[in-house]
Amino acid sequence: MMKKQLLLLVAVLCFCCSSCKNEKIAIAGSGWQEIAIIDKKSGNIEWRHELDKDYECNDIEVTPDGNILFAYSKGARLINRNHEIIWDYKAKENEEIHSATRLKDGGYMIAVCGDPARIIELDNKGNLTKEIPFITLIFDPSIQFRQVAKAKDGTYFVPLMGKRKILQISPNGEIINTIFVGKDLFSVKVLKNNNLLVSCGKDGGFAEINPETNMAYDMISTDEVKGGLLLYVAEIIPYENGNKLIANSNMRSNDKSQPLIIEIDQNDDVVWNLPYNKAIKNITSIFSFFE
Numbered sequence: 001m002m003k004k005q006l007l008l009l010v011a012v013l014c015f016c017c018s019s020c021k022n023e024k025i026a027i028a029g030s031g032w033q034e035i036a037i038i039d040k041k042s043g044n045i046e047w048r049h050e051l052d053k054d055y056e057c058n059d060i061e062v063t064p065d066g067n068i069l070f071a072y073s074k075g076a077r078l079i080n081r082n083h084e085i086i087w088d089y090k091a092k093e094n095e096e097i098h099s100a101t102r103l104k105d106g107g108y109m110i111a112v113c114g115d116p117a118r119i120i121e122l123d124n125k126g127n128l129t130k131e132i133p134f135i136t137l138i139f140d141p142s143i144q145f146r147q148v149a150k151a152k153d154g155t156y157f158v159p160l161m162g163k164r165k166i167l168q169i170s171p172n173g174e175i176i177n178t179i180f181v182g183k184d185l186f187s188v189k190v191l192k193n194n195n196l197l198v199s200c201g202k203d204g205g206f207a208e209i210n211p212e213t214n215m216a217y218d219m220i221s222t223d224e225v226k227g228g229l230l231l232y233v234a235e236i237i238p239y240e241n242g243n244k245l246i247a248n249s250n251m252r253s254n255d256k257s258q259p260l261i262i263e264i265d266q267n268d269d270v271v272w273n274l275p276y277n278k279a280i281k282n283i284t285s286i287f288s289f290f291e
Contacts, residue, residue, distance in 0.1 A: 021290040025261065025274075028057035028070060031251055032281035035060055035070055040288075043274050049083055058098040058146050059235075061287045069100055069108065070285075076100035076110045078126065087126025096141045099148045111148035111158065113141035119148065119156055119169070132173040138162035147187035147235060147285075149196075157196060157211070159185035166196070168211060179214050181207065186284070187235045197244075199233045202252055206233055206244075220268060227270035228262045231255070234284035242266040251282040261286060 023040040035057055036048040049068065051057060056073040063069060067086060069078050075090040076097050091097045095114035103109055103121070107129065112118040113136075121130035136158075138144045143162040150156050154171040159181075166188060168177035184201035191197055195217070196209045207219040220230075234247040246262045259273035260283045274283075 023288060023290055024062075025245070026060045026062050026068065026285075026287040026289070027247075027261075027280065027283045028060040028285040029247075029249060029251070029280070029282040030056050030058055030284045032057075032283075035068065036280070037062070038274070040272075043277065045279060047081060049079065056098075058284050059100050060285045061100070061102055062289045063102055066291070069102060071097045071100040071110070073097060076108075078108075087122075089120065089122065089126065094141065096144075098146045101147075101150075103150065109148070109150055111145065111156075113144040115139065115141075117144060117158075119158075132156070132169065132171075134158075134167070134169055134173060134175065136160055136163070136167075145185070149188045149190050151190045151194070157188045157190065159188045159198065161185050161201065166198070166209075166211075177211060177214075179209060179211060181209070181216070183207075186233065189236065189238060191238060197236055197238055199236045199246075201234065202232050204230045204233055206236055206246075225262070225264055225268050225270060228264075228273060229255075229258050230262070231258055232284075235286050237286055237288050239263075239288075243271065245286060245288055247283045247286045249282045249284045250276075251284070 024037050025040050026037050028035040033051045034048050036045050038045050057070050059071040061069045067080050073096050077088045078086040095112050097112055099111035101109050106124040108122040110120040116133040117136050119132040123129050136144050145158050148158050156169040158167040164182050166179040170176050183203040186201040187199045189197040199206045205220045207216045209216045231253045232249040234249050237245040243265050248262050250256050261274040263272040265271050
């Protein structure tokens with residue numbers, strides 16, 4: 001009986017601890033010379049890191065140990081909250097890096113725009129473990145792609161901005177599928193049902209696409225969200241409950257009054273937003289976490 005009571009107490013304490021954590025959002029934006037972490041409830045900036053003048057960040061994440069992973073166009077870098085560099089992978093001449101993510105095995109994936117483009121995998125120390133070159137037939141690195149995703153089966157999905165299509169690349173570097181979307185592309189996420197959540201950048205809106213059939217479902221356009229206006233739809237984070245957190249960049253809009261981030265439910269109703277904040281230029285990359 002005593003053992004059961006002890007286990008119950010431990011479970012209650014664990015629940016209380018997790019429920020006491022607050023949701024934070026790491027944010028970054030093309031043309032904004034900072035990356036930051038905000039408290040979602042208050043919208044206040046709690047941590048910020050200044051970027052060099054010629055850097056551009058389109059991808060940011062927070063690792064389980066609290067470090068910050070981000071791409072900065074001339075490379076990808078992991079830093080701690082004291083702004084100290086843990087590792088730094090630099091792009092070569094005539095290359096750009098706009099995609100950096102932590103993999104489930106604790107390593108990292110970086111996608112390099114260039115000729116050829118490259119998918120790079122690093123171990124948890126930042127050492128190179130894998131390199132896959134591929135051809136995009138887009139000769140300007142700045143319009144090749146932004147956020148690349150890796151699926152559970154080891155394949156990669158590359159959203160080509162300049163071609164309005166997604167390449168599916170095998171672990172060996174073979175292009176095994178091409179998904180024509182017909183819209184501007186920024187980010188692709190692999191959902192639990194193996195469909196792709198695709199954000200449509202300057203064309204606004206987003207879509208869910210089945211990569212096996214190339215069929216699009218739930219194609220949402222700019223004016224279909226209830227209670228908000230979608231501008232440049234950059235990174236989208238899918239929540240476990242079906243809600244979506246959307247980086248709503250105003251970098252191409254004269255309307256600076258619209259929210260910088262929007263959360264919508266499964267009915268496409270806005271349930272939360274981050275109002276315009278003059279301390280934040282615009283947001284193209286977001287990452288939700290709790291601490």
